[in-house]
Amino acid sequence: MTLAPTDDPIATEASQWFAKVRGAELSDADWLALTAWLESDPRHSAAFDALERLWVDLDDAPARNPATATSTVTPLRPRASQAPRRAQRWPWAAGLAAAAALALFFALPDLRSHTDAQTFATGRGQTREITLADGSHIALNAASRISVRLEPRSRRVTLADGEASFQVAHDLDRPFFIHAGDREIRVVGTEFNVEHRGQQLAVTVRRGIVAVGPAQGTGLKEEYRLTARQRLEHREGAAFSTVSWVDPEDAFAWRDGRLVYRHAPLAKVAADLSRRFPKTIRVAPDAAELPFTGVLRLDNEEAVVRRLETFLPVTASHTAAEISLSARPSS
Incomplete structure (x- = not known):
């Protein structure tokens, strides 16, 4: 040629x-x-x-050996970004x-090859910090599961269900892809948070540029390029996504033992808390859409529920296995 x-x-x-x-x-x-x-x-x-x-x-x-990755279940802390590569002349x-x-x-x-995937998972109330062989760091939130495959010309993660923050080592020769539902997230080197629960996806960028587009085979074509302080929200199957300006620290707060909400329905708050604590928190239909704005410190489940009762017109009932929240009767 x-x-x-x-x-x-x-x-x-x-x-x-x-x-x-x-x-x-x-x-x-x-x-x-x-x-x-x-x-x-x-x-x-x-x-x-x-x-x-x-x-x-x-x-x-x-091909490089992809097998070397370490992980712990210690508290998560932000890492310093990797040193920049020498500029091209x-x-x-x-x-x-x-x-x-x-x-x-x-x-x-014949030079094209693939490597075996590694799987990382967390249970309820557990978080996990993962360091990949390329120097990238992944913080995995509770009740989450990802698979990672490092290839010579790309790095690929599948987030079937869960939440994770990523600090991707800069390497344009090996773009970093995350598959979540019907979306594909593509980066070179940056820091961002991805939450994929059920059919809902949220991508929040703290640093750099992140491209979010349709996964192969979906028939969709639109792509969004997010910069720092932008958040994309998408529902699987929808033709379009919503992009807004946000404080990215809200999305990363879970790494410091806090959850930050702005007009979130109580059903969403309860689902998040159920993944972090032993008891499942259920919400009655009459309270599911109550909007909650505030910061919840994840110190103790009983204390968190009491705060919700203080902040919202709800009442809690407790059993050995679960906590139920319902709208407080009007006086």
Whole structure:
């Protein structure tokens, strides 16, 4: 296959952005500039994604050993970000390398390989901290389950049900993908939180850029690019998602033993608490949609329930196995 230089200015600009991101950690201003360029014309996003996919599709030979990962159940703490890689001297180098990778990909398909997945899970009341072989960190919330597969040209996580915060080591050669329901989340190096419970998905970005798009085979096409302080909410099967500006620390508060809510229905609050404490908390239909705004410290289940009774017009009844919340009778 003969590879000729392209005269397409969009392809050239995409190659320059690709090399800049690959070479070093970008500043917030750089990320915003890249986002503005990607969103200004659909052709920009298509050109950039095409370059990125070339690196994902071609696996190195020999493959790295993915098996080394450590995990503990100690309290979770934020980690310092990984040191930036040395900047690339030639901005066109990544584009030429990507084109060469494409030629090699078609010429030598035997180089493509996959690795076995590792599974990590937590039970009720348990959190877990995981360090992957690439230096990425995952904090797994209670009653959650993920599988991780590190490949030479990509890093893939499946979050079937649960919540986790991610601090992804910067490596443009190996984008980080998270599959959650009918969505696929793609990052290079950033920090964000993902909650996938049932058919509901929420992605909150603390640092960097996160792309959220449809998973393969869904027939959907829209993609959202989130920057720091943005949150995406999606219901599985819906054609569109909702993006809003938020305080990202609310989404990460569970790592410090707190839950932060803003106009959340009581049924959602009770479901979250049931995963963190021994007793299941059930909510009667007459109280399920009561909105709750506040911060709950996860010190003791009985104390948390008393706070809910103080903050909301509800009353609690207790049995050995569960706690029931119902609307307080009007006087």
